[in-house]
Structures are given as structure tokens and as C-alpha cells.
Amino acid sequence: MSSELVIHGGTVLTMESGTQPIANGAVGIRNGLIAVVGAAAEVLATMPGAPRLDAGGGLILPGFVNAHTHLAMTLLRGFADDLTLREWLEQHIWPAERRLMSAQTVALGTRLAAAESLRAGVTTVCDMYFFGTTVGDVLADIGLRALVSEGILDYPTPAADSPEAALRLSRELLERFRHHPLIRPAVAPHAPYSVSAARLASAAELAEEFEAPLMIHLAETRQEVEQLLRDKGLSPAAYLADLGILSERTIAAHCVHISPDDLALLRELEVGVATNPVSNLKLGSGIAPLPQMLAAGLRVGFGTDGAASNNTLDPLRDAQLASLLYKGVTGDPTVLPARKLIELLTVGGAGVLGLADRIGSLTPGKEADILCLDVNGPHATPLVDPFAHLAYAARASDVRHVVVRGRPLLQDRTLTTIDLDGVLAAARALAAGARPGSH
Amino acid sequence: MSSELVIHGGTVLTMESGTQPIANGAVGIRNGLIAVVGAAAEVLATMPGAPRLDAGGGLILPGFVNAHTHLAMTLLRGFADDLTLREWLEQHIWPAERRLMSAQTVALGTRLAAAESLRAGVTTVCDMYFFGTTVGDVLADIGLRALVSEGILDYPTPAADSPEAALRLSRELLERFRHHPLIRPAVAPHAPYSVSAARLASAAELAEEFEAPLMIHLAETRQEVEQLLRDKGLSPAAYLADLGILSERTIAAHCVHISPDDLALLRELEVGVATNPVSNLKLGSGIAPLPQMLAAGLRVGFGTDGAASNNTLDPLRDAQLASLLYKGVTGDPTVLPARKLIELLTVGGAGVLGLADRIGSLTPGKEADILCLDVNGPHATPLVDPFAHLAYAARASDVRHVVVRGRPLLQDRTLTTIDLDGVLAAARALAAGARPGSH
Numbered sequence: 001m002s003s004e005l006v007i008h009g010g011t012v013l014t015m016e017s018g019t020q021p022i023a024n025g026a027v028g029i030r031n032g033l034i035a036v037v038g039a040a041a042e043v044l045a046t047m048p049g050a051p052r053l054d055a056g057g058g059l060i061l062p063g064f065v066n067a068h069t070h071l072a073m074t075l076l077r078g079f080a081d082d083l084t085l086r087e088w089l090e091q092h093i094w095p096a097e098r099r100l101m102s103a104q105t106v107a108l109g110t111r112l113a114a115a116e117s118l119r120a121g122v123t124t125v126c127d128m129y130f131f132g133t134t135v136g137d138v139l140a141d142i143g144l145r146a147l148v149s150e151g152i153l154d155y156p157t158p159a160a161d162s163p164e165a166a167l168r169l170s171r172e173l174l175e176r177f178r179h180h181p182l183i184r185p186a187v188a189p190h191a192p193y194s195v196s197a198a199r200l201a202s203a204a205e206l207a208e209e210f211e212a213p214l215m216i217h218l219a220e221t222r223q224e225v226e227q228l229l230r231d232k233g234l235s236p237a238a239y240l241a242d243l244g245i246l247s248e249r250t251i252a253a254h255c256v257h258i259s260p261d262d263l264a265l266l267r268e269l270e271v272g273v274a275t276n277p278v279s280n281l282k283l284g285s286g287i288a289p290l291p292q293m294l295a296a297g298l299r300v301g302f303g304t305d306g307a308a309s310n311n312t313l314d315p316l317r318d319a320q321l322a323s324l325l326y327k328g329v330t331g332d333p334t335v336l337p338a339r340k341l342i343e344l345l346t347v348g349g350a351g352v353l354g355l356a357d358r359i360g361s362l363t364p365g366k367e368a369d370i371l372c373l374d375v376n377g378p379h380a381t382p383l384v385d386p387f388a389h390l391a392y393a394a395r396a397s398d399v400r401h402v403v404v405r406g407r408p409l410l411q412d413r414t415l416t417t418i419d420l421d422g423v424l425a426a427a428r429a430l431a432a433g434a435r436p437g438s439h
Numbered sequence: 440m441s442s443e444l445v446i447h448g449g450t451v452l453t454m455e456s457g458t459q460p461i462a463n464g465a466v467g468i469r470n471g472l473i474a475v476v477g478a479a480a481e482v483l484a485t486m487p488g489a490p491r492l493d494a495g496g497g498l499i500l501p502g503f504v505n506a507h508t509h510l511a512m513t514l515l516r517g518f519a520d521d522l523t524l525r526e527w528l529e530q531h532i533w534p535a536e537r538r539l540m541s542a543q544t545v546a547l548g549t550r551l552a553a554a555e556s557l558r559a560g561v562t563t564v565c566d567m568y569f570f571g572t573t574v575g576d577v578l579a580d581i582g583l584r585a586l587v588s589e590g591i592l593d594y595p596t597p598a599a600d601s602p603e604a605a606l607r608l609s610r611e612l613l614e615r616f617r618h619h620p621l622i623r624p625a626v627a628p629h630a631p632y633s634v635s636a637a638r639l640a641s642a643a644e645l646a647e648e649f650e651a652p653l654m655i656h657l658a659e660t661r662q663e664v665e666q667l668l669r670d671k672g673l674s675p676a677a678y679l680a681d682l683g684i685l686s687e688r689t690i691a692a693h694c695v696h697i698s699p700d701d702l703a704l705l706r707e708l709e710v711g712v713a714t715n716p717v718s719n720l721k722l723g724s725g726i727a728p729l730p731q732m733l734a735a736g737l738r739v740g741f742g743t744d745g746a747a748s749n750n751t752l753d754p755l756r757d758a759q760l761a762s763l764l765y766k767g768v769t770g771d772p773t774v775l776p777a778r779k780l781i782e783l784l785t786v787g788g789a790g791v792l793g794l795a796d797r798i799g800s801l802t803p804g805k806e807a808d809i810l811c812l813d814v815n816g817p818h819a820t821p822l823v824d825p826f827a828h829l830a831y832a833a834r835a836s837d838v839r840h841v842v843v844r845g846r847p848l849l850q851d852r853t854l855t856t857i858d859l860d861g862v863l864a865a866a867r868a869l870a871a872g873a874r875p876g877s878h
Binding site: 074075077078079081082083084085088112113115116119120222278280281282283284285286287310311312313314321324325327328329330331332333334335337338376377378379381382383384385388389391392393395396397420423424427428430431432 | 513514516517518520521522523524527551552554555558559717719720721722723724725726749750751752753760763764766767768769770771772773774776777815816817818820821822823824827828830831832834835836859862863866867869870871
């Protein structure tokens with residue numbers, strides 16, 4: 001792999017605040033970092049011998065960040081749909097996880113998810129699942145940037161017989177990937193209602209010790225809020241704040257049923273939010289107050305959640321849907337305008353994951369996580385404004401190249417580090433054998 | 440063009456009520472009509488010499504119906520986004536239409552729209568625009584099934600200096616396509632607030648004379664309802680009913696701000712509804728009571744509306760979004776379940792357009808409007824239930840073949856009757872010259 005690369009032949013959207021698109025621009029990459037961004041002629045003159053990647057007249061922009069997902073749940077895609085959340089979770093998803101999930105199958109599901117993610121223009125994923133060390137190894141091998149974690153619950157998980165075992169696995173994960181250039185280990189207590197106060201405190205201490213991100217589900221459903229109010233006399237956010245769990249390293253997923261006071265609290269504690277509009281809609285959980293979060297000055301990124309409740313891993317599609325959703329719900333078509341939406345998918349998501357200094361914009365010195373998007377289809381014609389195109393017309397299938405840390409992982413729509421046919425065949429075989437009734 | 444064709448190599452979803460998917464099925468076509476549907480071995484034995492189209496292991500189902508659109512507005516895609524409806528319409532869209540739209544440019548915009556539609560699996564479009572005869576000629580040439588019309592307003596249109604001229608053009612259109620196998624002419628008074636009572640009556644008489652569909656925008660915005668209540672003392676639906684405009688041949692687009700009484704009235708008069716969720720959200724118009732429409736027993740199909748307010752012509756995407764939207768808004772994840780959603784896209788849309796006896800399901804004797812969808816991508820894996828796949832994971836880019844009246848119009852993702860490169864180049868050139876400020 002060469003240590004240099006020039007991506008050219010397209011319009012560059014750096015996603016730096018206040019900048020204009022660079023028509024016929026290019027990005028020069030050295031040793032995985034962005035070296036130079038500008039007019040193609042100048043960049044190519046600066047790096048005359050570097051290998052080139054042609055964007056084919058399309059858009060060149062930072063890769064998308066998926067700020068909350070459960071990658072290996074791709075194996076449960078379409079297992080259970082159109083059900084109430086409780087029925088979905090208790091009668092279908094949890095039993096299927098118990099039957100299906102091992103280190104080996106999680107590795108497979110993670111590979112499948114990475115393939116789908118790269119083809120959707122994703123360069124960073126924030127994963128909360130089990131067998132976190134395996135997930136980290138798989139993603140490191142593929143070359144996809146990630147936050148990885150080991151889910152901690154009060155109950156046994158597919159990976160850990162006990163919460164103590166999950167905490168031990170978390171520590172091993174933190175040690176293993178402490179200095180990894182792509183994989184950032186995190187601590188993942190599942191939710192305020194599923195992890196005891198003492199264990200939440202242990203998880204927070206572990207995150208503190210390693211200065212690691214802490215990801216947690218927060219205020220996903222009305223029932224959760226009611227339960228916490230009943231049992232603790234506090235909203236989920238206030239309860240976690242009270243326990244001292246929340247900090248600028250916290251990634252709070254969902255935050256659907258959250259009050260203005262809670263938002264102020266999250267803002268004060270500098271918590272980042274991963275909003276998951278499609279999953280929240282599909283499970284009937286509700287609609288998060290995203291415009292209010294942004295107005296409050298919270299860091300926000302988009303998550304897909306797992307494929308069992310989405311059913312895809314396509315943050316661009318989900319962000320597009322969010323833009324439409326909030327325009328319709330508020331009656332204000334100026335809400336979540338095009339450029340803001342693409343900021344949330346890139347710099348916004350990077351900020352939520354604590355990676356704003358390393359990724360999210362095409363800025364010299366940052367790591368080279370870049371996607372190239374074709375604009376040759378009829379649905380892309382005419383193309384007046386690149387941000388409006390991304391926000392209202394572009395599709396995952398338009399993603400042509402994806403580069404992470406300077407390494408092309410998707411080139412002309414072909415995955416370079418994943419045996420896609422092998423992964424698909426293995427996933428199909430596994431799912432066919434794992435369906436309810438096939439045992 | 441051969442008069443026989445067998446589509447095989449996939450799972451057949453006939454969309455007939457109560458039927459199960461036919462694994463390894465096939466559809467035999469003779470003279471544009473569906474001759475036989477069943478197990479591939481049997482169908483192939485019945486038609487041994489027929490040319491074959493291989494679905495590549497994917498899904499074979501009726502083509503999608505786009506029940507309300509303005510095709511040529513593809514030329515205005517991305518011209519104006521993130522604006523209030525009034526600013527969008529009065530400061531951007533109407534001036535651009537006056538500058539841009541002629542018979543020649545409408546032909547181009549219609550070709551562009553047909554290309555996008557076919558690639559999204561659409562086999563029937565219901566178009567409301569200007570230069571309807573040109574639109575009909577273009578679509579007949581391409582081979583796409585359509586309802587076409589000439590927009591009638593109280594004001595001059597790009598095609599007609601006066602409402603009387605628009606009515607004359609409508610009559611010409613009705614006469615021209617009266618017996619056309621693919622193009623069904625319709626009458627299109629724009630909306631209750633933009634067409635006088637006398638002209639609405641004239642339009643309805645014309646539709647009556649030709650037994651033609653009548654399409655009209657209805658109750659799209661709160662402002663429209665307020666205006667009609669103020670000026671006529673009636674809701675838009677009650678006002679049209681009072682005028683005798685509504686019948687089982689009426690296609691009412693939008694119906695966003697519509698009361699339970701209005702719904703009962705539409706049901707009683709057997710009006711069909713084309714719901715346009717994405718356009719309604721994007722313009723901040725609101726959320727139509729779709730679950731209530733279905734509960735009331737109304738015929739309903741999905742429309743994309745024009746590309747200036749969507750910004751694509753992808754009914755599958757829009758239906759998927761609607762399923763998520765209504766689950767989230769109602770808090771009930773069982774709303775608009777997968778199979779029901781695909782019914783609305785096929786048989787439902789056909790019913791709204793008065794074509795239920797000719798298209799919408801793979802039933803012997805019906806016309807052969809069929810799409811084949813690939814299921815080879817990571818986002819399609821594993822595939823447990825084909826309806827859940829279509830409702831929650833499939834994408835326009837998965838559409839592989841599209842057949843209308845037995846004629847393959849998209850084959851292995853290539854358009855057979857449209858010079859796509861030529862259309863794209865012409866549309867780009869036109870749009871570049873037509874932007875505000877370039878004159």
C-alpha cells in the first residue's frame with residue numbers, strides 16, 4: 001500500500017465551517033493523513049508521483065459517521081418486523097441472540113455490517129455489542145474506523161456469564177486497543193434501566209481510568225422514563241447525572257423522551273447524543289427532539305441502530321429521513337437544512353464520538369477518511385447544489401470509493417478488504433439455520 | 440419485439456390477496472398480457488420457445504405505481520430547497536416554470552423522469568402537468584404506462600394562455616389518447632383554490648363525457664383549508680362534493696388536512712387518494728391521516744409529487760418512509776405492516792388510478808407490468824421475508840429489470856428505450872442556463 005494518494009476529479013466539500021465547494025478539486029493524502037486540499041491542478045502538482053483515485057466528476061467529502069449501531073445484528077435483519085417493542089425484543093431478538101451469537105457469528109455479522117457500511121459511505125462506526133475484542137479485531141483487519149465496546153448488563157450476555165465478566169472483558173478490550181490507530185475502545189453499560197447503579201459506577205470508573213468514551217442507551221422509550229421516575233424519582237438523564245456517569249466522553253444513544261431540563265443537563269455536562277430516527281420510528285418509540293437538541297447546543301450525530309430495527313445501516317438515508325420528518329412535524333420546511341444535515345453526518349458525528357480533532361472534515365492534518373459519490377444518475381440530474389443533492393436525492397448506491405486513513409476500502413464499488421461473496425453466503429447459511437422453527 | 444416472454448429465476452410475489460410467495464417461480468407473458476404464473480418448471484414447460492429474462496435469484500413482482508407526480512419538474516430538481524412553501528412556489532418554482540417550460544423542455548423533463556422512474560421500478564405514472572399531449576407522446580414512445588393530463592388553472596400556464604385554452608387542450612388530449620393501450624388521458628383541474636367553481640364544473644363535465652379520470656390537488660395545506668372555509672364556508676372536500684366534482688373516477692392528491700367527516704365523504708363518493716408523504720413533509724405541509732384513510736376503506740396509493748419537492752421519483756423509498764413515519768407518529772409499530780405497504784405500491788395504486796382490472800397484480804389476463812429486484816447486496820442479507828425486505832431494506836438501485844406490457848424497458852439496469860446519456864446531458868445544459876441569475 002502506497003503511503004501517498006490523490007483523490008481528484010470531483011467537487012470537494014471539505015465540511016469545514018463557512019467554506020465553499022471546490023469545483024474540480026482534489027485531496028492529497030500522505031501516510032494516512034490529509035496533506036493538502038484544493039484545486040486539482042495545484043494538488044496534483046504538489047504530489048506528482050502519487051497514485052490517483054478518480055472521483056469521476058462526483059462529490060468528494062468526508063466519510064459518514066454512524067454514531068450508534070450494533071453491527072453484528074445484521075444477522076437478525078428481517079427476523080422480526082411490525083411488532084411491538086416488547087414482543088420484538090423479548091419473543092424474537094433476545095431468544096435469537098441467545099441461539100445465534102458467539103464470537104464466531106459476531107465476527108461474521110460484523111463483517112457483513114462493515115461491507116454494508118462501506119458501501120453506504122460510512123468510514124467510522126460506533127458499535128455497542130458483545131465480543132467487543134472480536135469486533136475490534138475484525139474491523140481492524142478490514143480497516144474501518146470504529147469505537148468498539150463490550151455490552152454490560154445486569155444479566156448474562158452471549159459473551160459474559162455475569163456483569164463482572166462483562167466488566168473484565170471491557171478492561172481487556174480497553175487494554176488491547178488502547179493505542180490502536182483505527183479502533184478506539186469504549187465502555188458500554190447498556191442503559192439506566194438494565195444496569196444497576198453500582199455497576200454503572202464501575203463502568204464509569206473504568207472509562208475514567210482509560211479516558212475512554214462511555215456509550216449508553218438513554219431515554220429510548222416512554223416506558224423507560226416511567227420506570228426510572230417510579231423507581232428512582234428521576235428522569236433517566238437526571239439519574240445518570242446524579243450517579244456521576246455523564247461527561248464529555250459520554251455518547252448517549254436515542255434520547256427520545258427527554259425534557260427541556262434534561263437537554264439543559266446534557267448540555268451542561270457536555271454529553272454527546274447519537275440520534276436514531278429510523279429505529280425510533282420503526283419500533284414506535286417516538287420522535288426525539290432533534291431541533292431542540294441542536295438549539296440547545298448539544299453535539300449530535302446520526303446512528304442507524306442495529307439492522308434488526310432499521311433494517312439497514314445507511315446513515316445518509318436515515319439523515320435524509322430525519323430532515324423530512326422534522327420539517328413535517330414542525331411544519332417548518334427550513335428545519336434541518338441541507339448543509340446542516342451533512343454536517344451532522346460528518347463533523348457532527350465525529351464530535352459526538354470525541355474524534356473531532358482527527359476526522360469529520362477534509363482538513364490538512366486530519367486523518368484521510370473520505371468518500372466519493374457518483375452524480376451520474378437520472379435522480380442526480382440536474383445537480384444545482386451539492387448539499388441539497390446529498391440531503392434530498394443522493395443514495396447509498398451512489399457511493400463509488402471509500403477511503404479510511406488513506407486506504408481505499410471501496411474502489412469502484414468493490415470492497416478491497418472483505419470477501420463479500422463469502423460473507424454473504426455464510427450469513428445466508430447461518431440465518432437459514434437460525435430461524436425460529438428451524439431448530 | 441417478441442410477443443412472448445418468460446421471467447424466471449426468482450421468487451414471485453403475485454400481490455394477489457392471500458397468496459404466498461412462489462419460490463423459484465416464473466411469469467409467462469403473451470402479447471403483453473400475463474399468460475401463466477407459477478413454478479418455473481411448469482411455466483417454462485408451457486412456453487418452451489419463449490425468450491427468457493432471468494431475475495437472478497431476486498424478487499419478481501408487479502411494477503410500482505406512482506399515483507401522483509409532475510414528471511417534467513425533474514428539470515427543477517434542487518432549484519429551491521429548505522424554503523417555506525409560499526417562498527418556494529412564488530419566488531422560485533413559478534418563475535422558473537415561466538422561464539423554462541415549453542413543449543420541448545417538458546418533453547426532455549418527462550424523458551428524464553421516465554428514466555428515473557423505470558430505474559426505481561415504476562411501471563405506471565399519474566402525471567399532472569402542462570403540454571399533456573407532448574407528455575403522452577413521449578411516454579408512449581418510451582413505453583411507460585401513464586395517466587397524462589393538461590393542468591387547468593384560473594391563470595395562464597406555460598401551455599395555455601387562458602383556462603379556456605387549457606380546457607381545449609384537455610379535450611384534444613382526451614381525443615388523442617382515447618384508445619391508446621398505454622396512455623390514459625385524464626382531466627386535471629389544479630385545485631379547489633386555484634380553479635373557479637364554473638371551471639371545475641366544466642372540467643368535471645369533460646371527464647364525464649370521456650369517462651376519464653379527474654385528478655386534483657385536495658387539502659394539501661392548512662392555508663388551503665382556511666381559505667376555502669373563509670370563502671366558501673366549506674372544507675375543500677365538502678366544497679368539491681357540493682359542486683358534484685367528486686366520483687369514483689377522481690384521484691385526489693395529498694388530502695393532508697382532512698377531517699374524519701371529509702374522509703367519510705370521500706369514501707361515500709368512492710374517491711381515490713394519492714398520498715405524497717415526502718413532498719408533504721419537505722414543504723412542511725403536514726402529515727396526512729393515512730392510517731385513518733385505510734381504516735375508512737378508501738382506495739390509496741403513493742405518489743412522489745414532483746422532483747422539485749421530493750427531490751426524487753422513488754415511490755418505494757417514499758412508501759418505506761411512510762411506514763416508518765406512521766409507526767413513529769402513532770407509537771404503534773404494527774401500523775402499515777410490510778405486506779400492506781407493498782400492496783399500496785402495486786394493487787393499491789392501480790386501484791386509485793382506475794386500473795385495478797388491468798394492472799397491479801401478477802394475475803393471468805392482466806397486463807404484464809413487472810419488476811425484478813436483486814437481493815444480492817449486503818443490505819439484503821439475510822433475507823427472511825420478501826415483504827419485510829421490500830418494506831425496510833430494498834432500494835431503487837436494486838431494481839434490475841422492468842417490463843411494461845410485456846416489453847423490457849429496463850434490462851440489467853440498462854434503459855432500452857431512452858438515450859440516457861443524451862437526456863442527462865441535455866437536462867444539465869438546460870438547467871445550467873436556467874438558474875436564477877444566469878439570465
